[in-house]
Amino acid sequence: MTAYRFRVKFDSDPTSLWRDIVVGADRTLDEFQATINAAMGLDQDHLWFFGIDEDYWDSDVKYQRPEEYEDLPSGQPMRFGEETYTAGTTTVGEMVAQLGLDQYDRICYLFDYGDEWRFYAILKEIIDDDPDDRAPEVVEEKGEQVDQYAPMGKEGPLLPERLRKLDLPETAIPTADLRALEERDDVAHVIVLLSIETGFGAVSERFMIQFDDVGYLLENSPQGWEIIEEVDGEDKTEEELLSALASAAREWHAEIAEIASAASGQVFDDETVEAMNIELNQELERKGYGHL
Structure with missing residues (x-):
């Protein structure tokens, strides 16, 4: 029985916008991603992947949106020398094991290859007494959701x-x-x-x-x-x-x-x-x- 608590932070403003999400080891990365997007105010209309640390495009390992992975010929990687996996069947626990993640290690998440919404997630806690199949859930949060389709150049909120x-x-x-x-x-x-x-x-x-x-x-x-x-x-x-x-x-x-x-x-x-x-x-x- 294992679940993981990730603090998912908006890369552009990590102190003002974050979500703590607890997810069971047997839940897929696809499910984890859907919870992140819903919590951050993003739709599901674009390609995305998880990667190592805060490497984003430079990550040597990528867990891709299932539709993108399936469209790649013979699972061909996005660039030479990298490993790619489908987020549709890869579980959170498998990713943690494959990347050798320990407490406070990070993964990155990039959504929309055009606008590039960037987030990173810190593994804050490994919970040994939670069910493996615990559905991803936001347990703590800070900051308002992003405005995905705001006009370019829109200023952020002023101080009170x-x-x-x-x-x-x-x-x-x-x-x-x-x-x-x-x-x-x-x-x-x-x-x-x-x-x-x-x-x-x-x-x-x-x-x-x-x-x-x-x-x-x-x-x-x-x-x-x-x-x-x-x-x-x-x-x-x-x-x-x-x-x-x-x-x-x-x-x-x-x-x-x-x-x-x-x-x-x-x-x-x-x-x-x-x-x-x-x-x-x-x-x-x-x-x-x-x-x-």
Whole structure:
């Protein structure tokens, strides 16, 4: 009895759009793919394949849409030297065994050879007590579905209005400026999470900000500030909302370690995560919430 939990991430925006899907070992890759597309907002009108890691077209092994595989003469590969299999009969368990996947290893998924919707999936958990025939199911998710046929050049969503009113710079922000935000009537807490010393003083590339009814965990990226997590505080006390934000930050730090481990081949363990949490714990202690 084995099932697998994959975190399927949108390659273009992996922190804002992902789905956790649990699927039994005996379910086919075709079934797994159908669940991914339905969860991400994509139709089934195009060719696709699964591959190794984040290699996409460069993957030496491809699990293809059954109709494409059947149309290839004698199972001829898409390019010289690669192995191809049909996703119609290959099970998830067979793929895991063939690729030698361990926890936190990755596979890639490319849908539509023209527009190239790219996703990668991290094997987050191997579940030994789930049925082999468990149907693929989304068990956790973040982010809105993609707009498959949106006009080219359409901009993504802006930050919420109350964040835009803060006039955050597109790059890292001085920590002194962040802490000054707490002087605003509508801001309850600001927690600096990733500060870097520069010749002009400390700047931050990750922080939490808490309003009366909502909190945000934000990170700076090449595209500017992005919301990693939004926590609804409508039914929470001020301390409960701050606690939920702190938990979200710790989970994000653990995910960063997982991603770094998979990408580099090095092991970033709990000690690494705790090191990332030091600044969070110090900030909470400074504000009198060291028990959170």
